């Protein structure tokens with residue numbers, strides 16, 4: 238007898254099979270009843286002609302509450318009434334876990350459920366194939382990212398998530414009690430990535446949680462996200478970093494399209510693989526686009542959500558999904574970014590995907606004196622960063638890198654309405670559970 242975990246793999250020739258899953262639906266039509274059993278891979282129909290089934294078994298199976306977990310053994314028969322082309326006529330069944338009534342939310346009901354209700358009952362929400370498909374694609378995306386970076390000689394590293402100092406600005410730090418002194422949750426692995434550049438590990442990457450204490454309630458900010466960071470030495474300019482990101486993203490898009498077909502079909506989505514190279518706009522060019530679009534930003538201003546969107550719309554008009562915005566004013570970028578001497582700009586860039594930032598990166602300042610000067614200019618006390626600065630004192634190669642929010646990337650690739658759709662258990666200012 239075949240015991241089958243993947244119901245979609247059952248063949249009529251198997252004769253008898255045992256299938257297990259959740260009771261999705263029961264329809265009683267008088268002389269005959271149908272039970273739809275769902276597992277990870279799909280659904281299978283249990284068909285129960287009343288006259289041919291043991292009355293006790295018939296009674297048990299037709300009265301099960303929805304979402305009960307059950308194992309059913311029976312004869313596999315060909316059927317032209319079901320999608321799988323077969324059905325199971327039960328001979329025995331075992332209830333493994335009965336579902337309470339009523340359910341906190343439906344699994345197959347087509348009514349629109351609020352996102353809050355869905356997230357409060359995420360275990361139930363995830364029973365929907367189209368919700369699960371997002372996370373299967375997320376896992377595939379990480380696999381593809383790793384293929385691309387490893388293929389380019391990057392070494393995976395883990396940097397601490399509890400730290401004495403932040404890199405991206407003090408206001409966004411979560412403080413934690415670290416025995417008798419304060420510590421902070423890592424906003425990014427920035428400082429540690431750079432320290433490693435002084436060691437000979439000249440290409441490294443990390444895919445790990447990052448924490449931001451931002452009270453923003455938007456569809457693209459959360460307080461905990463997964464950051465894909467890379468850092469590479471021996472670069473001559475930031476364009477080499479952009480080229481690396483482009484290669485990685487392209488590998489991901491092509492790979493998702495080819496290897497994520499099943500999940501993309503469930504979601505009803507298609508992946509567009511943009512032509513390479515991705516265009517590089519400068520900040521100044523974007524400022525002009527934004528001004529022409531009616532938003533009166535001045536030199537030095539942050540492009541902001543609205544500005545990014547205007548640029549995205551103009552690029553969409555040219556059929557461009559992904560583009561870099563380079564040479565931001567040094568003032569708008571963190572201390573570790575290298576200035577473009579003799580100008581107010583810097584060797585920094587963002588990667589935008591249809592009007593939204595998904596990555597920031599650039600060439601770093603590797604010269605000790607210049608780095609200290611930039612820290613002071615930004616109002617930071619170099620003494621607080623000695624653990625970082627020491628690595629620059631004794632031989633540091635030129636280097637650059639990036640941080641990519643993997644949920645932001647996924648949301649854009651799949652055109653999802655909210656970053657929370659791409660996180661199993663999202664954290665935001667009002668959500669700490671489940």
Ligand code: ATP
Pocket residue numbers: 405449451457458459460461462464594595596597640641642643644645656
């Ligand atoms: P934004 O201006 O969009 O808030 P940022 O410039 O503050 O982003 P960075 O510090 O540059 O973000 O972080 C690098 C990347 O990490 C971003 O491009 C984005 O993909 C991701 N990221 C940053 N903050 C968040 C957040 N709160 N939620 C989800 N992803 C984030």
Ligand code: MG
Pocket residue numbers: 587594596597
């Ligand atoms: Mg940024």
